[in-house]
Amino acid sequence: MTVKFAKAAASGEGRSVAFAGNEAKAAAEVHTARWFFRKRTLCIVGLVAGFLAINALSGSYVDFDFMEAAADIPGGLAWMAVSFLPSAASLEKLPQIMPALLSTVLDSIAASTTAALLAYVVAVLGSRSVGLGGVAQVLARGIASLFRNIPVVAWAFILLFSFHQSEFTGFLALLLGSFGYLTRCFLESIDEISSGTIEALRATGASYLQIVAQGVIPLSITSVVSWMLYMVETNIRDATLVGILTGTGIGFVFNLFYKSFRYDVAGLVILLIVVVVICCESVSNYVRRRIL
Numbered sequence: 001m002t003v004k005f006a007k008a009a010a011s012g013e014g015r016s017v018a019f020a021g022n023e024a025k026a027a028a029e030v031h032t033a034r035w036f037f038r039k040r041t042l043c044i045v046g047l048v049a050g051f052l053a054i055n056a057l058s059g060s061y062v063d064f065d066f067m068e069a070a071a072d073i074p075g076g077l078a079w080m081a082v083s084f085l086p087s088a089a090s091l092e093k094l095p096q097i098m099p100a101l102l103s104t105v106l107d108s109i110a111a112s113t114t115a116a117l118l119a120y121v122v123a124v125l126g127s128r129s130v131g132l133g134g135v136a137q138v139l140a141r142g143i144a145s146l147f148r149n150i151p152v153v154a155w156a157f158i159l160l161f162s163f164h165q166s167e168f169t170g171f172l173a174l175l176l177g178s179f180g181y182l183t184r185c186f187l188e189s190i191d192e193i194s195s196g197t198i199e200a201l202r203a204t205g206a207s208y209l210q211i212v213a214q215g216v217i218p219l220s221i222t223s224v225v226s227w228m229l230y231m232v233e234t235n236i237r238d239a240t241l242v243g244i245l246t247g248t249g250i251g252f253v254f255n256l257f258y259k260s261f262r263y264d265v266a267g268l269v270i271l272l273i274v275v276v277v278i279c280c281e282s283v284s285n286y287v288r289r290r291i292l
Helices: 002-061 065-085 092-127 135-148 154-164 167-191 195-203 208-246 250-257 263-291
Strands: none
Touching: 002 065, 065 263, 092 135, 092 167, 092 208, 092 250, 092 263, 135 167, 154 167, 154 208, 167 208, 195 208, 208 250, 208 263, 250 263
16 A cells, blocks of 8 residues: 555656646747747837938938928829829820830830840850850850849930930830840749759750750740740830830820820820730730640
């Protein structure tokens, strides 16, 4: 009886020690979690405070009053809503607006597709998996970085002095801007291709062109089409600003009516641009779903 009692007491003490150990472990985990969230909260508060301090210093340096600007926002939005609202009279300008809008869309599509073809060739030659390597790889990546870091507006200004105000100037500006961006995207897409397929083709004695045609293009075509469609959407938006600079397309029409104080017609132009961009995005999403 005494032995049984001693065993029961020892078992009870063991359970108590284990329970106490679990409580201590749970308390330590709670303390760690609280410290983690407290530390993260302090970091977020510090970042927000630093951001506000930088904004305040920047505003004081350029003599910009944030409170005054915030107070002017309701009035500015009300003026935009009244002035840029299309009227019945603005609809009479549709025969003048639609050809320019169509020209802008076609220029954007042409620039995107041409840039995609050129960028794909450069990306294949400069890729790490199937590229020529050496100087070709460095040159291809250098060209991509150079063209990608020059904005489309800068290209428009540079080409404006050489080709003057024309449709071709706007086309070239969109082409060069798209070329740099797409080359970088295509390089990453081709580098992500599994090396197993490429090595298998090489093992069979396939030539370089056969490897590209049978391995690289089929494995990268979906991402290439996706990037090209995205570039078309982007170029349609950028073509408006480029048209203002080159005096062509829908940008020129918008600038013409805006400077003539026909804000209702300018608002109609903006509305049509938004509709076209949304339609292009819908078509792009449909094509992506069908391909992917």
